[in-house]
Amino acid sequence: MNNDSVINKRPNPTSRIIMWSILILFAVVQIFPLIWLVNFSLVSNNEMFTNGLLVWPEKLRFDNYVxxxxxxxxxxxxxxxxxxxxxxxxxxxxxxxxxxxxxxxxxxxxxxxxxxxxxxxxxxxxxxxxxxxxxxxxxxxxxxxxxxxxxxxxxxxxxxxxxxxxxxxxxxxxxxxxxxxxxxxxxxxxxxxxxxxxxxxxxxxxxxxxxxxxxxxxxxxxxxxxxxxxxxxxxxxxxxxxxxxxxxxxxxxxxxxxxxxxxxxxxxxxxxxxxxxxxxxxxx
Amino acid sequence: MHKAYSNKLVILSLVLPGILTFVFAVLAPICLSVYYALTDFSGLGDYNFIGGTNFIELIHDTNFWLSLRNSLLLAAGFILIQHPLAIITAAILDRLGKHAEGFFRCVYFLPNVISVAIIAYLWKFIYNPSFGLLNNVIEIFGGKGEVNMLGTGTAIWAVLVVLIWHGFGWGMLIYYTGIKNIDPTLYEAASIDGADNKISFLRITLPLMKPVIQVNVTLAVITALKQMETVYLLTNGGPGNETQFMANYLYKQAFSSFKYGYGNSISVAFVSICILSTIILNRIFKEKAEA
Structure with a gap:
C-alpha cells in the first residue's frame, strides 16, 4: 500500500494511528464549515431549521444560485x-x-x-x-x-x-x-x-x-x-x-x-x- | 559601463513611479492623519486645533486599552494554540507520501483563499442560535443547543476561534516549507541511532526550525495588532466594545461617532504601536540569534 520509505520512517502502528487521526481531525475542522456552506446553499429556507449537521434536501434548490x-x-x-x-x-x-x-x-x-x-x-x-x-x-x-x-x-x-x-x-x-x-x-x-x-x-x-x-x-x-x-x-x-x-x-x-x-x-x-x-x- | 549605471535621468525614471505611488497612498495619508489628530474635526464643517487633547483623551479611553488587550489576547492565541498545532501538523504531514501530503496541504490551506467577507458571514451563521452548525454539534454531543456565542462574555472567544481557524493553513504552510528545508539525512541518522518520531521532532525539527518560528511569531503579533476585517463584519466590536480591535475602533469613532479628529489620533497611536512592536520583536530575535 505505502511505499517502503514511509514504513521505514514510522514503524510503530499506534503512533501511526495517532498521526492519521490528528491529520484527519484538523482536516475535518478546516473543511467541514465549507461543506456545510455548500450544503445549506442548496436547500430551501425551511429545511435549514432541522436538527442534524447536514441536510438532505428534497430537491436541490439551484434557484438559490440564480x-x-x-x-x-x-x-x-x-x-x-x-x-x-x-x-x-x-x-x-x-x-x-x-x-x-x-x-x-x-x-x-x-x-x-x-x-x-x-x-x-x-x-x-x-x-x-x-x-x-x-x-x-x-x-x-x-x-x-x-x-x-x-x-x-x-x-x-x-x-x-x-x-x-x-x-x-x-x-x-x-x-x-x-x-x-x-x-x-x-x-x-x-x-x-x-x-x-x-x-x-x-x-x-x-x-x-x-x-x-x-x-x-x-x-x-x-x-x-x-x-x-x-x-x-x-x-x-x-x-x-x-x-x-x-x-x-x-x-x-x-x-x-x-x-x-x-x-x-x-x-x-x-x-x-x-x-x-x-x-x-x-x-x- | 559605470557611466550608463549612474545616469541620473534613467534612475529617476525608474524609481519615480514607485515613489509617487507610495508617497501619495501611504506617506501623505499618514502625515495628514497626524495633522487631523490635532483637531476636533467631526468629518464635516469647520474645525479647531486642540493640540494634544485627543491624545490625552485616548490615554483615558478604556475602550482603546480594551482593544489593545484583545489584540494581545489574539496574539497569544496565535502563538500558544495555532502555531504549536501548525508545527505538529506540518511535521506529521512531512512524513506522508506524495498524494496524501498534497491532499491534506490543500485542505488545510483552502479557507485562506476564501474572502474574509465570506468567512465572517459563514461563522456568523455557524454561531447562529436557531440554525447554526455549532449548536447542532453541541446537540449531537447531548448539550443544549441554544447557545449564542456572540453574546456578552463569550463573544471575544468566539472571535478568536474564527481567526485562529482561518489563519491555521497559512501558518502550517510556512512551517511545512521550513521542515521541507531540513536535510533528510539528519532524520535517517537519528533513526539509525534509535530515535523515535517524538525524539527526532524535539531534537531535530524544533531546534532547526527556530528561525522560521521567530519569523512566524513576529508575523502573528503584527497580524493580531492589525486585525480588522473579520471583527468588523462578525461583531463590529460588540456587544458593547467587548470584541473591539484598534483598527475597528478608529473606524467606528470616525465614521459612526463622527469624531474624525479623534479617530485619527487613534490611527496615529495604532501605526506607532505596529511599527514599535515590529522593531522590538526584530531586535529581540536578533540579539537571541547572536547570543
Whole structure:
C-alpha cells in the first residue's frame, strides 16, 4: 500500500494511528464549515431549521444560485475584481522590477534610503490610511473611481514586491547584463529584455501574493466607493445580507458563488500558490 | 559601463513611479492623519486645533486599552494554540507520501483563499442560535443547543476561534516549507541511532526550525495588532466594545461617532504601536540569534 520509505520512517502502528487521526481531525475542522456552506446553499429556507449537521434536501434548490447570480451583480463585480486585480498585479510587477534594478544595480547616493522608505511600508497597517485617504480622494473627486482602489492596492503590495524582486535580482550574475551593455543595449532593454525573463520565479511569487492580498480586500473598497460601479466581488455578500435578510439559503448561495472563482483558481494553480506563499512569507 | 549605471535621468525614471505611488497612498495619508489628530474635526464643517487633547483623551479611553488587550489576547492565541498545532501538523504531514501530503496541504490551506467577507458571514451563521452548525454539534454531543456565542462574555472567544481557524493553513504552510528545508539525512541518522518520531521532532525539527518560528511569531503579533476585517463584519466590536480591535475602533469613532479628529489620533497611536512592536520583536530575535 505505502511505499517502503514511509514504513521505514514510522514503524510503530499506534503512533501511526495517532498521526492519521490528528491529520484527519484538523482536516475535518478546516473543511467541514465549507461543506456545510455548500450544503445549506442548496436547500430551501425551511429545511435549514432541522436538527442534524447536514441536510438532505428534497430537491436541490439551484434557484438559490440564480437569485444570487442576478441580484448579487455577480458578473459586474467579478469583472471589476478581475480588472482591478490584474491591473494592480501588472503595475506592481512593472514598478518592482524598475525600482529593484535601480536600487540593486545602479549607482546613486539615495538608493538605500529610497529602498528603506518603501520597505518601511511593510510595517504600516493598511487601516491607518483609511481615514485620511477617504478625505484625500474626496477632495480630488476620485472617490468612486477605479483609482481609489488601484492606487492603494498597488502602494500596499509594492513593499513586498520590491523586497522579493531585489533579493532575487541580487542572485543574478552581473556578467550577462554587462555583456549586453557592451554590445550597445540600452538600460531599458537590459531591464525588460534580459533581466525580466530571468526573474520569472520571483515575478510569479509577487503576482500571487499581490493577487491573494487584494482579491479579498473589501475594507478600502467599502470606504472609498459609494456606488456599485466599481465594487468588487466581496460586495455581493455584503449587499445580500441587507437585501435578503431573512432568506438565509440564498445568502449561503451567494457566499458559495463568490468564493468559487478563487477556489477554482486555487485548485488550478495549487502548486504555484503553495510555493509562492511559502517563498513570500519566508522572505517577507 | 559605470557611466550608463549612474545616469541620473534613467534612475529617476525608474524609481519615480514607485515613489509617487507610495508617497501619495501611504506617506501623505499618514502625515495628514497626524495633522487631523490635532483637531476636533467631526468629518464635516469647520474645525479647531486642540493640540494634544485627543491624545490625552485616548490615554483615558478604556475602550482603546480594551482593544489593545484583545489584540494581545489574539496574539497569544496565535502563538500558544495555532502555531504549536501548525508545527505538529506540518511535521506529521512531512512524513506522508506524495498524494496524501498534497491532499491534506490543500485542505488545510483552502479557507485562506476564501474572502474574509465570506468567512465572517459563514461563522456568523455557524454561531447562529436557531440554525447554526455549532449548536447542532453541541446537540449531537447531548448539550443544549441554544447557545449564542456572540453574546456578552463569550463573544471575544468566539472571535478568536474564527481567526485562529482561518489563519491555521497559512501558518502550517510556512512551517511545512521550513521542515521541507531540513536535510533528510539528519532524520535517517537519528533513526539509525534509535530515535523515535517524538525524539527526532524535539531534537531535530524544533531546534532547526527556530528561525522560521521567530519569523512566524513576529508575523502573528503584527497580524493580531492589525486585525480588522473579520471583527468588523462578525461583531463590529460588540456587544458593547467587548470584541473591539484598534483598527475597528478608529473606524467606528470616525465614521459612526463622527469624531474624525479623534479617530485619527487613534490611527496615529495604532501605526506607532505596529511599527514599535515590529522593531522590538526584530531586535529581540536578533540579539537571541547572536547570543
Amino acid at each position: 437569485k444570487a447570480f442576478i441580484d448579487g451583480h455577480f458578473l459586474l463585480y467579478l469583472k471589476n475584481s478581475v480588472l482591478i486585480n490584474v491591473l494592480a498585479v501588472i503595475i506592481v510587477l512593472f514598478i518592482s522590477v524598475c525600482m529593484a534594478f535601480a536600487c540593486s544595480r545602479m549607482y546613486w547616493k539615495l538608493s538605500k534610503v529610497v529602498k528603506g522608505l518603501i520597505l518601511l511600508g511593510m510595517m504600516i497597517p493598511i487601516h491607518a490610511t483609511l481615514l485620511p485617504n477617504y478625505m484625500i480622494y474626496d477632495r480630488l473627486q476620485i472617490n468612486d473611481s477605479i483609482w481609489a482602489l488601484l492606487i492603494p492596492y498597488i502602494a500596499f503590495s509594492l513593499p513586498q514586491g520590491l523586497f522579493l524582486t531585489c533579493s532575487f535580482m541580487e542572485s543574478i550574475p552581473r556578467e550577462i547584463e554587462e555583456a549586453a551593455l557592451i554590445d550597445g543595449c540600452g538600460i531599458y532593454s537590459v531591464i525588460f529584455i534580459i533581466i525580466t525573463p530571468l526573474l520569472k520565479t520571483s515575478l510569479v511569487t509577487v503576482s500571487i501574493m499581490t493577487f491573494l492580498n487584494n482579491w479579498n480586500e473589501f475594507m478600502m473598497a467599502s470606504t472609498y466607493l459609494n456606488s456599485p460601479k466599481w465594487r468588487t466581488l466581496p460586495f455581493s455578500v455584503l449587499e445580500f445580507t441587507g437585501l435578503y435578510s431573512s432568506n438565509y439559503a440564498v445568502q449561503f448561495a451567494v457566499m458559495s458563488l463568490t468564493a468559487a472563482p478563487m477556489v477554482i483558481m486555487y485548485f488550478m494553480l495549487n502548486k504555484h500558490i503553495t510555493k509562492g506563499v511559502a517563498m513570500g512569507a519566508v522572505k517577507g
